[in-house]
Amino acid sequence: MPATIKDVAKLADCSIKTVSRVVNQEPHVAEATREKVQSAIETLGYAPNFSARRLVQRKAYMICVLLHEAGFYQSAVLSKVLDVGYQHDYDILIQTYFPSHNRSKEKLAALIREKRVDGLVITPPCDVDRYLTELLVKSQVPYVQITPLNRTAEVPYVTGDDYQGAYLMAERLIMLGHWRIAFLNGPRNHRMSIDRLYGYKAALEMYRIPFRERLVMESLYNFDGGYNATRMAMAMDEPPTAIFGGSDSAAIGALYALRELGVSVPKQVSVCGFDNLPQSQQTWPGLSTVDHPVEAIVDKAIEILMAILAGHEPDSRQVVLPCRLVMRGSTGAPPVEMT
Amino acid sequence: MPATIKDVAKLADCSIKTVSRVVNQEPHVAEATREKVQSAIETLGYAPNFSARRLVQRKAYMICVLLHEAGFYQSAVLSKVLDVGYQHDYDILIQTYFPSHNRSKEKLAALIREKRVDGLVITPPCDVDRYLTELLVKSQVPYVQITPLNRTAEVPYVTGDDYQGAYLMAERLIMLGHWRIAFLNGPRNHRMSIDRLYGYKAALEMYRIPFRERLVMESLYNFDGGYNATRMAMAMDEPPTAIFGGSDSAAIGALYALRELGVSVPKQVSVCGFDNLPQSQQTWPGLSTVDHPVEAIVDKAIEILMAILAGHEPDSRQVVLPCRLVMRGSTGAPPVEMT
DNA sequence: AAAGGGGATGACAACGATGTCAACCCAATA
DNA sequence: TATTGGGTTGACATCGTTGTCATCCCCTTT
Numbered sequence: 001m002p003a004t005i006k007d008v009a010k011l012a013d014c015s016i017k018t019v020s021r022v023v024n025q026e027p028h029v030a031e032a033t034r035e036k037v038q039s040a041i042e043t044l045g046y047a048p049n050f051s052a053r054r055l056v057q058r059k060a061y062m063i064c065v066l067l068h069e070a071g072f073y074q075s076a077v078l079s080k081v082l083d084v085g086y087q088h089d090y091d092i093l094i095q096t097y098f099p100s101h102n103r104s105k106e107k108l109a110a111l112i113r114e115k116r117v118d119g120l121v122i123t124p125p126c127d128v129d130r131y132l133t134e135l136l137v138k139s140q141v142p143y144v145q146i147t148p149l150n151r152t153a154e155v156p157y158v159t160g161d162d163y164q165g166a167y168l169m170a171e172r173l174i175m176l177g178h179w180r181i182a183f184l185n186g187p188r189n190h191r192m193s194i195d196r197l198y199g200y201k202a203a204l205e206m207y208r209i210p211f212r213e214r215l216v217m218e219s220l221y222n223f224d225g226g227y228n229a230t231r232m233a234m235a236m237d238e239p240p241t242a243i244f245g246g247s248d249s250a251a252i253g254a255l256y257a258l259r260e261l262g263v264s265v266p267k268q269v270s271v272c273g274f275d276n277l278p279q280s281q282q283t284w285p286g287l288s289t290v291d292h293p294v295e296a297i298v299d300k301a302i303e304i305l306m307a308i309l310a311g312h313e314p315d316s317r318q319v320v321l322p323c324r325l326v327m328r329g330s331t332g333a334p335p336v337e338m339t
Numbered sequence: 340m341p342a343t344i345k346d347v348a349k350l351a352d353c354s355i356k357t358v359s360r361v362v363n364q365e366p367h368v369a370e371a372t373r374e375k376v377q378s379a380i381e382t383l384g385y386a387p388n389f390s391a392r393r394l395v396q397r398k399a400y401m402i403c404v405l406l407h408e409a410g411f412y413q414s415a416v417l418s419k420v421l422d423v424g425y426q427h428d429y430d431i432l433i434q435t436y437f438p439s440h441n442r443s444k445e446k447l448a449a450l451i452r453e454k455r456v457d458g459l460v461i462t463p464p465c466d467v468d469r470y471l472t473e474l475l476v477k478s479q480v481p482y483v484q485i486t487p488l489n490r491t492a493e494v495p496y497v498t499g500d501d502y503q504g505a506y507l508m509a510e511r512l513i514m515l516g517h518w519r520i521a522f523l524n525g526p527r528n529h530r531m532s533i534d535r536l537y538g539y540k541a542a543l544e545m546y547r548i549p550f551r552e553r554l555v556m557e558s559l560y561n562f563d564g565g566y567n568a569t570r571m572a573m574a575m576d577e578p579p580t581a582i583f584g585g586s587d588s589a590a591i592g593a594l595y596a597l598r599e600l601g602v603s604v605p606k607q608v609s610v611c612g613f614d615n616l617p618q619s620q621q622t623w624p625g626l627s628t629v630d631h632p633v634e635a636i637v638d639k640a641i642e643i644l645m646a647i648l649a650g651h652e653p654d655s656r657q658v659v660l661p662c663r664l665v666m667r668g669s670t671g672a673p674p675v676e677m678t
Numbered sequence: 679a680a681a682g683g684g685g686a687t688g689a690c691a692a693c694g695a696t697g698t699c700a701a702c703c704c705a706a707t708a
Numbered sequence: 709t710a711t712t713g714g715g716t717t718g719a720c721a722t723c724g725t726t727g728t729c730a731t732c733c734c735c736t737t738t
Contacts, residue, residue: 002454004724015688020726028686047452051393052724056693060390062432070418072411072618079409082435086442091455093401093432096421107425113386115341116430223621252621259623279411279618282562282591284598343694354718359696367716391695395723682737692727700719707712 003044012040023048063305064093064117066108066126072249072277073294077123077146080298088306093117099129108132112139119305121298124149127157128190142308144301147292149190156308156317158301162192162274165290165323166199166246169272172325173242174207177333178270181209182233182240184219184226184250193221196246196274215240219250226253234261234269241269241334248273248280248289255283255330266332276326286328293321342383351379362387402644403432403456405447405465411588411616412633416462416485419637427645432456438468447471451478458644460637463488466496467529481647483640486631488529495647495656497640501531501613504629504662505538505585508611511664512581513546516672517609520548521572521579523558523565523589532560535585535613554579558589565592573600573608580608580673587612587619587628594622594669605671615665624668632660 005023009016014033021029022037029037040046054060065081067074078094085092095111098104111117112135120143126132127148133155136143145157173181183200186193197216204211217233219225226245230253233240243258245251251273255265263269265285273280276291300319307314344362348355353372360368361376368376379385393399404420406413417433424431434450437443450456451474459482465471466487472494475482484496512520522539525532536555543550556572558564565584569592572579582597584590590612594604602608604624612619615630639658646653 002452006724016725017688017727018686021687024726030686033686045452047449049394049724050453050455051390051399052693053726054390054693055388055394055695055724056726058693067421070414070421072414075409075411075414075417078414078417078433082406082409082433086435086446091432091450092434093430094417094421095431096425103425110386111430113341113384114389116389256621256623279621282595282618283622284595345694355695356697356718357716360717363696369716372716388694391693391723393723394694394725395696397723680738683735685733685735687730687732689730690728693725695723697722698720700717702717703715705712705714708710 003046007044008037008040008046011044012037060116060118061089062091062093062117064095064111064120066095066097066120066122068097068126072279073275074123076278076294077298080295081121081302084299084302097126097132105131109135112141119143119309121146121301121305142305144305146297146301149192151191156304158297158304158319160292160297160323161320162195163199165274166196167203168325169244169290170200170203173244173270174203174209176331178242179209180215180238180240181242181244182215182217184229184243184245184254185216186219186221186246193246200244219246221247222249223253226250227257230254230257234263243269243271245271245273248275248277248287251287252283265330268335270331272331281328285330288327288331291324291326296321342385346383347376347379347385350383351376399455399457400429401432401456402429403434403450403459405434405436405459405461407436407465411618412614413462415617415633416637419634420460420641423638423641436465436471444470448474451480458482458648460485460640460644481644483644485636485640488531490530495643497636497643497658499631499636499662500659501534502538504613505535506542507662507664508583508629509539509542512583512609512670513542513548515670517581518548519554519577519579520581520583521554521556523568523582523584523593524555525558525560525585532585539583558585560586561588562592565589566596569593569596573602582608582610584610584612587614587616587626590626591622604669607674609670611670620667627666627670630663630665635660
């Protein structure tokens, strides 16, 4: 049986309230008493019972990270959340959420209703689900979205500047001499895909390169999508000299397809991605990509969430951080055309 | 203010105990009463407060997954833990643990002392830390190790059969015609590395292939280690015709090094790994590897943990599951030697 | 010397559930 | 009719904390 506050009080010959004061470092305790209590605590190996504290304070001391899948991006997020979580007194609970899965909906709803968590961090693609959004709003739980696929002005989120990142990368490709640049697009109704596509378009426009609809290929931002899209692109009459993956996963699929086709990267075709996933530096050649600053994003997101939980109004509820190019070996000048 | 059990009792015109019975589906409630209570619950949108329940039941309804880092392997584990967690009434908390980091030690110790978790799942490489092991044993918390790097007979663990898996793969390489097979070794004092190395050695012995110490290269099982080891191996007088990575990460590093050296895989050199990480099928060529059955391992581990938590004695506390070869494009026959 | 003020302290009531146990009701039985 | 027995039911204590507020004591001030 672990020691309780009562045991400590008895041993230290004082009231439980005094022990509570010492434990919580409240004022109004004489130095001598404090020491007496401290030593009693150590003797008994006392630690306060968290459930009791949670009950009386009506606080779970817990934040939940909502995941759709435990993928590469999510593990980067998690990694940082844990890191930052240390700074605060919150534990981190993870929960999966599948829009189509009724049981997972109920689980999450219960989690919130039963006050088992004080706030949530939503990772993509969970944010696109209507039911979830309604649930969160209705239950008034503080939450913040990490790199949402869609976003509305009412909801707190932190993300990278998809438009700017895509613009930068497209511009870089253009500077290298490319002008038939395929774009591996994501789901058409996601704000994130739309922004990245717009960045690409804007760069083309800026440099007077005609935009060609057929160079925008469906990829769903995943490996298989990138692979298939690339096979199709390379089968065109005039295949692209560069393939800009809207996500690293798609770009890695593209690399695979090109290797399979015996197309040399970057000599014949350049490839680049978006996200800067850890494995994008383990491909060969290393994948040039746009760094979505996950760490900074999570940092900011937790900061916002903590502010809301503490009752303050955060500096801002919507934050967009700039992206940065990370050039590796997968991009280069296009081959000289034979005309 | 959320509704409490009292509110429900008042509305349903009965005692709180009766409501409790209905909520927990206990017997001894008349059908009419049950319905009355149910409708009151729905009217008020009542959900039991978990902190209160935890307090009185002295149970946290929480298991902790202890991670050293949120890497690829860990995310696979996590993914499955979450999946299985659904079956039971436990929430999943994640916690990082760094042996050198005092603060993280304290955090974990507090987590356990304060009864915030009922049990733990330990992922590698956390299990190699002495302080941790002592803490766990001393505090009597139920726990189970997933693919431990080291293991002792007293501690519950579930792992893949490293020896058998390595044997199978080495045998396969030999059948393909290889006999200069380099092995990218892991940390020398880890049981897991030792077993994999022994499997490799045993296969060599079985097929009467002389074991050469210098073909066992230090890699620490990571990308950089695999990369460096491969560079060194290929610089030998008689470079190996196959490189067997003790882990996929190391093997991916090997692939990178070989590409860089312009060595064709598998035509000139075969490469294979161990673990079957998700990204090992996204390399080019696809990485042949030994599947460490993470899902089955986690399944079994949770089963054991749940049995212990429920007070039963599990069927067995140490489980070793067989590994299975996954052959992809990175392995083939060695080139014909010019003699 | 009396009044006032502030720090130290503890008694007691929350918090919201579950466990214990006695009381009750009603039907079946002797 | 009295007794038994089983299913219903609720009063009350309990879990281990924190919050409220009254009390006490001692020191300063007038």
